[in-house]
Amino acid sequence: MAPRRAEDLQVKRIAAPGCRLPTRLPIGEILTDITHKDWKLGPRLGYGGFGDIYLASDEIHKSVTQDAKYVIKIEPHCNGPLFVEMNFYIRAARQHLINKWCENQQLSRIGVPSYEGSGSHIYKGERFRFLVIPRYGVDVSQLFNNYGRKLPTKLVNSLAVQMLDALEYIHSHGYAHADVKSSNIVLENAPTIPESPRAYLVDYGLAYRFRTAAGMHKPFVHDERRAHEGTLEFTSRDAHHGTHSRRGDMETLGYNILQWMCGRLPWEREQGGMDHNSDPDHVHAQKELFLSDIAHFMSVCFPDRKKPPAAIKSYMKYISSLDFQTKPHYSYLRSLFKPREKMESVTRLLGSNLGKRVVADENIDYLRPKKMPYLRERRPCKPVNCQGRITRNHHVNFQTATFSWEEVLARHPDRMAKSSLVQNVEDDVFNGLTPPPSPPPPSLPTYAMLQVIKRMKDRQAGIYRQKTKANEELKAKWMTPAMEEVAQLKKKVQSIMSMPEKSISPRVTRSRVARLNRK
Structure with a gap:
């Protein structure tokens, strides 16, 4: 937003999108730049959507008059445009860079303001960023x-x-x-x-x-x-x-x-200018x-x-x-x-x-005018896996095979099944889909393999019979200690329940144990 004159206050000031308007600084405020040079603030000269523009002078012991040689642009530290402008002036608008360019180009001057100073300033707990440039006249x-x-x-x-x-x-x-x-x-x-x-x-x-x-x-x-x-x-x-x-x-x-x-x-x-809409x-x-x-x-x-x-x-x-x-x-x-x-x-x-x-x-x-690049311009298709990509403009000619029941019935069914099986295997090998062959078995079988072979032979001979769970006893080798203890308690309870009622001793309690001890 272009700076407005301070006297044009009829228009309500509005901050730029995403920015905050700065607090107005008092006349006579001293600002110190990054080179420790002091600048004295004068009256506000103009304002914009990002910050304010003040008259300034490097003679801090004198009051700033209307014929000041410098201006200071100030904006809150959270805003960004002045930060970009400061970087430009520091990198490209120093006085020695301008003088060198004018000397090489044989020019007396160049229409770029020179960098005079910049820094940060804190006023009432609020941090500001400022830039000092020469003052000019009418725009x-x-x-x-x-x-x-x-x-x-x-x-x-x-x-x-x-x-x-x-x-x-x-x-x-x-x-x-x-x-x-x-x-x-x-x-x-x-x-x-x-x-x-x-x-x-x-x-x-x-x-x-x-x-x-x-x-x-x-x-x-x-x-x-x-x-x-x-x-x-x-x-x-x-x-x-x-x-x-x-x-x-x-x-x-x-x-x-x-x-x-x-x-x-x-x-x-x-009448000039653009409509807001x-x-x-x-x-x-x-x-x-x-x-x-x-x-x-x-x-x-x-x-x-x-x-x-x-x-x-x-x-x-x-x-x-x-x-x-x-x-x-x-x-x-x-x-x-x-x-x-x-x-x-x-x-x-x-x-x-x-x-x-x-x-x-x-x-x-x-x-001749050149056309601007179209944003969604379609790029040429690139080959993938050494094959052309299929696009909307790419048409594939498919050949449909003629079907005849007479040819199918004339063929031998076993040969047809065998030929189709071989063809499928060849296609899978060509497409790289066939898994690698299994490794050959070891020359000497392991003990587990021998046990499996023995069981297979016993089944073929009718000798091997699977034991029923009713006759199978609990094996302690696959039980945990806790499971063994539970199994023993279960057996003891079953044996006690199978005894006649008279032979069952009375329940042992603390009172009965005390009576027995008294006797």
Whole structure:
């Protein structure tokens, strides 16, 4: 969410999904960054869905005035966008890295803010994360509204070239901005807007690392969790799928340039902006349709002009022809918005033949739009076990055998059974289903085998007879001690019960034993 001015309090502030709004910090609060440098907090300058923006100064003994040189972005420690932005600034936006890039590219400046400091701060038991960057002036969205939703061509060309320089620097460090829009492009604080203002690209809360740790470009993968990420009217086709690349940043910048020139994108409302009930999938489908036909796209954006601006038409035609992992030709794209450069410079950049074809032929393969990859694209079938896979388009010709009872009755039944048995055994062996043969028996039989053989011979001779359980006595060898004790008690009880009643001695009790002892 783009930061709002602090004075625009008519709109109720709403936290971004999954985030919490921070507590407002008092003026004069001292924050210490990771390098132990102190920063003094000033009035709140703006706010967003993730955190607040305050004026700040490194002169802690003085009060922070409205002409402060720095701003501090603060958000609760549980939120995430500022953490991503801090990592980007630490890795890619340090002052010595920017100076080295400008020296190698022979540039006086680059439109990327420099890293000044960052750290954590605790206020009333709540932990905050903060980032310090230079302060700038008005953003391009306010400038766009002040000009009646159409910027001058000279100003648009200047902004386009500066943003291409900034994106080239960001991409060289393996990052994609993923949220290029007017409110994230700020100008230097000046009393009047010059013809060629110095613009800076800010807000890296959605910065995406499109390269892996090994330096390889991440593949195109649909991610439903990050689908339609960014600002809906400027979201690239790749971002609608939940992934980002250099091509996505170029496409997003193209939508901004187109809006600055014509005032409204085809999927926006008549007065500009998107409806709160807009369907992201429908917007995505419109972008796919328009980028597949650039001529129709330009006619819709510029209905009052016979010929649309050549720069933006060539720009969008080039973007529609880029592959997902292809590095954009930044020099060629910058040359489109530099009116002083002649065609010879473009020819030197892209080659003499290609330079001529860019102007002469609009239907060349180099500028033809390429279709985006379909998410559920069917892959070719791979062979399994050296055999082709059976798919819907694969038809097998089955030959049905003719059946005749005369042939069946003419055959001998025993031979038919034997032949079918042999055929089944051969098929099982061929398919690897026959179990391995049993090992041969030992040469000398064991004692158990001899006992079994003797019993088999006795049964054949009629000598062996199985004993009945009635005549079989209890064998103590297979009984446990407890079972033997129970069996003995059972025998004793049976013997006592079989004796006559007179011979049975009276029951021995304690009282009877006492009487016997008295006698």
